[in-house]
Amino acid sequence: MNKSRPLYKPFALDLTGREHLVVTDQSEPPVTLDLTLSNISLWNVRTIAPGIQAPPAGRHRAFRAVPEMHAFLTHHLARASVGLRLYALGSEPFIWDTYNIGSAAGLTSAEMFLTQSGPPRRRVYCCHCKTMIGDVTQTIALCPGCGSSLQVRDHFSRRLAAFMGVKVDAEIPGDIPLPELLAS
Amino acid sequence: MKLKITDIIALSPSIRQFTLADAAGALLPTASAGAHILLRIPGPERVWRNAYSLVSSPEDRHAYKIIVRRVEHSRGGSVWLHDHAAIGEVVEAETPQNLFPIPRTAQKHLLLSAGIGITPMLAYLQVLRKPFELHHCGKLEDAEAFARLLPATPNVVLHTSRNTLDLEQLLAHQRLGTHLSVCGPESFMDVVLQTAQNLGWPGAKVHKESFGGATGGAPFVARLRRSNLTINVGSDQSLLEAIEDAGLAPPSLCRGGACGVCETALLEGIPDHHDHYLSETQRACNNTIMPCVSRAKTPELVLDI
Numbered sequence: 001m002n003k004s005r006p007l008y009k010p011f012a013l014d015l016t017g018r019e020h021l022v023v024t025d026q027s028e029p030p031v032t033l034d035l036t037l038s039n040i041s042l043w044n045v046r047t048i049a050p051g052i053q054a055p056p057a058g059r060h061r062a063f064r065a066v067p068e069m070h071a072f073l074t075h076h077l078a079r080a081s082v083g084l085r086l087y088a089l090g091s092e093p094f095i096w097d098t099y100n101i102g103s104a105a106g107l108t109s110a111e112m113f114l115t116q117s118g119p120p121r122r123r124v125y126c127c128h129c130k131t132m133i134g135d136v137t138q139t140i141a142l143c144p145g146c147g148s149s150l151q152v153r154d155h156f157s158r159r160l161a162a163f164m165g166v167k168v169d170a171e172i173p174g175d176i177p178l179p180e181l182l183a184s
Numbered sequence: 185m186k187l188k189i190t191d192i193i194a195l196s197p198s199i200r201q202f203t204l205a206d207a208a209g210a211l212l213p214t215a216s217a218g219a220h221i222l223l224r225i226p227g228p229e230r231v232w233r234n235a236y237s238l239v240s241s242p243e244d245r246h247a248y249k250i251i252v253r254r255v256e257h258s259r260g261g262s263v264w265l266h267d268h269a270a271i272g273e274v275v276e277a278e279t280p281q282n283l284f285p286i287p288r289t290a291q292k293h294l295l296l297s298a299g300i301g302i303t304p305m306l307a308y309l310q311v312l313r314k315p316f317e318l319h320h321c322g323k324l325e326d327a328e329a330f331a332r333l334l335p336a337t338p339n340v341v342l343h344t345s346r347n348t349l350d351l352e353q354l355l356a357h358q359r360l361g362t363h364l365s366v367c368g369p370e371s372f373m374d375v376v377l378q379t380a381q382n383l384g385w386p387g388a389k390v391h392k393e394s395f396g397g398a399t400g401g402a403p404f405v406a407r408l409r410r411s412n413l414t415i416n417v418g419s420d421q422s423l424l425e426a427i428e429d430a431g432l433a434p435p436s437l438c439r440g441g442a443c444g445v446c447e448t449a450l451l452e453g454i455p456d457h458h459d460h461y462l463s464e465t466q467r468a469c470n471n472t473i474m475p476c477v478s479r480a481k482t483p484e485l486v487l488d489i
Contacts, residue, residue: 016384082385
């Protein structure tokens, strides 16, 4: 059991909250989300697909991309009041970036809820040149920053929202294991 | 430790500030903001152990300051301090403990106090590094005394009428990084905590100090099974005090039902819970009790002690 890997619970609203903001990097909201409630807002990336119930006007925002959503989230949280619950659903880097934006705005872990969904794609942090590498699906990964071949370790940093990548033959030069697909 | 009363200031007819220094002139242990001290006050029949919040600056190791309201129908601690304690008097005290520390992750502090619950806030105000807002509710006759202790800034508001503090409005419009700290009588804290909860405040952002928990009540009998003792708990003492008077020294800390240190297994009888520590489920089980504040619904309790 790897202690650095966060465990996620299925999506559920925390009904002790007064306002609920659900953000996702997916195009569809979680199926269990009851958008008829008046105190729920949904933010997603791209438009909501046909056939999915749209939230009431003013309670839904579709962004062009995650950076735009996160910039707007920072702005929004600076003006929000205690009583808000923030839910992030999607890829591991997305939900932890969201968590860190929430923390900086003053939300505690009791007010934020993360649910991982989507295919296992890792963000990898090159320990040698600090470059972030997105959408990594296998170890060994090539660092576009310094050209190192990185072993993607099962070591997740919540602060960086990324996995640790270390030069694959750092210990014994030339000792290079076979590449493997990342299962999670 | 032994503390000597070095100064007494009457802030109002019923409120006095006492300055306490080490009886031998040594430096005192540092007490962080929000800490309280337990004084052993000699009573006619027994020694009271009363907790008082320190109002002095946490950096001042030469003296502790406490502010005490004279409570007529109380167990006698405050009356002794007001009527008998004089400058030069030496009192026994326990090292300060802090069960109400400043929440360090707060980006803003919302401080709400009522009555003599202002005391830990006075220590807070001297060391807070983040923006704060203090609302204090008190009786009109105390307003002048408290106004002198508080900075005259717009973020410090004294309320002498219930109508001027709109709790819902205040708690509904606090930015996300705000932490709420509350101190005052039980009824005041209940209203604040309930309002906060209704507005979605998470428990992690709500901090409270419990003040003067042990208020006495109907006398009852406690059987201490392991010690093979039967003791009478008088109407003006707590179960914990009665146990201590019997010569036992069970662990205890806050003596206000908040910390849980004195939790004792209950073998028989139905307790009258007054603590803030046990969950609703634990209370309903009737198999554990906080002897510092809780009493009995049955004429007799049997404790595993």
